[in-house]
Amino acid sequence: MQKPTEMANLELTTxxxxxxxxxxxxxxxLTQAGLAQRLGVSPATVSRWLAGKNEPxxxxxxxxxNLAGRPDGTYFWERAGIDTSELPDPGLRQTISSIQATLDDFNLITSKKVSQHLAGxxxxxxxxxxxxxxxxxxIPPHENVRLSQANVEDVLLAPLSWCPHPENMISMHVAGDSMYPTISSGSILFVDTAATDRSHLNQKLVVVGHRDLGFKVARLQRLAGSDLLVSxxxxxxxxDVSNATRWKIFGEVLWWVSKDLKQNS
Known part of the structure; x- marks a missing residue:
């Protein structure tokens, strides 16, 4: 049973x-509906947040x-478990050394440490x-983790200028060789989940979701009467992903990080 002081602290936090x-x-x-649309949740979910019934x-x-930005965003990042003391100072003006960062370079960031090679x-x-x-x-492996059941493994950092819709960015893994040599197995994709309009994604790299087959990554090619994923x-x-009720555009792949395969040979 919770003590009165513990209940009071919980109510204060809420x-x-x-x-x-x-x-x-x-x-x-923003309205509640506007925030819900930006975050990809229902207005009822936002209402429950504001009422303190459910926590994000x-x-x-x-x-x-990401939507709030510094300094107010620090509170939300800390609630997500991010050590904000090691996030880059927003006043930094160092130049990005190269978009061709290796996965080893990104390990510095996934450890919540800021690399000089990625200060926006x-x-x-x-x-x-x-x-x-x-x-x-x-065909994917047998296990198919749905996004609604997924957990946050880590937090990666990227310059704001790389993200047209910062609050809609997520990153995910890649397995398989259908996008080789463009994207090798083991890469990490950075996906803008706000970019889902097929009419604006012709010849773009996209992630497409299927209820039973999980996520696929390929280039979307729109033809007269059909949409294709081209490896x-x-x-x-x-x-063929023309059936939009079965194959939903999850988002546009803006960039990816791959490990140099020669390092593993």
């Missing part, structure tokens, strides 16, 4: 995160922090790395 979300709505001139998930806290021209965006895999082949590896035939 009021605090509800008030922070309410303040964010005011600062960004870690992934949602990261998105709220302004605020950094905290991007959740989900324990979800986009499969670069026709980089010629041994894989195009996959």
């Amino acid at each position: 009021r605090e995160w509800s008030d922070r979300i309410r303040r964010l709505l005011k600062q960004r001139a 998930t870690a992934e949602t806290y990261v998105a709220l922090g 021209r302004g605020n950094a965006v905290a991007i959740p790395l989900m324990n979800v895999t986009a499969f670069g082949d026709r 980089a590896n010629p041994k894989y035939l195009p996959l």
Whole structure:
């Protein structure tokens, strides 16, 4: 049984995160429905947050922090479990050394440490790395983790200028060889989940979700009367994803990080 002081502290904490979300709505001139749309949740979910009935998930806290920006975003990032003391100073003006960062370079960031090779021209965006895999082949492994059941493995940082919709960015793993040599198995994809309009994604790299087959990554090619996923590896035939009720566009792949395969040979 909770003691009165513990219950009081819990109520104070609840009021605090509800008030922070309410303040964010005011600062960004957003309605509850507008915030729900930006975060990909239902208006009822936002209403429960504001009422203190349900607390946002870690992934949602990261998105709220990205939407708020510094300094208010720090509160949301900390609620997500991020050590904000090691996030980059928003005043830093160092130049990004190269987009061709290796996965080893990113290990510095996934450990919540800031690399000199990735200090943006302004605020950094905290991007959740989900324990979800986009499969670069026709048939995925037996286990299929749905995004609603996924956990945040870690948090990666990227410059704000790389993210058209910062609050909608997530990262995920890649397995399979259908996108080789463009994207090798074991890479990490950075996906803008706000970019889902097929008419704007022709010839773009996308992640597409299927209820039973999980996530696929490939290039979307729109033809008269059909939409195809085209792999980089010629041994894989195009996959018809015209049925939008079965194949939903999850988002556009903005960039990815791959480990140099020669280092492993």
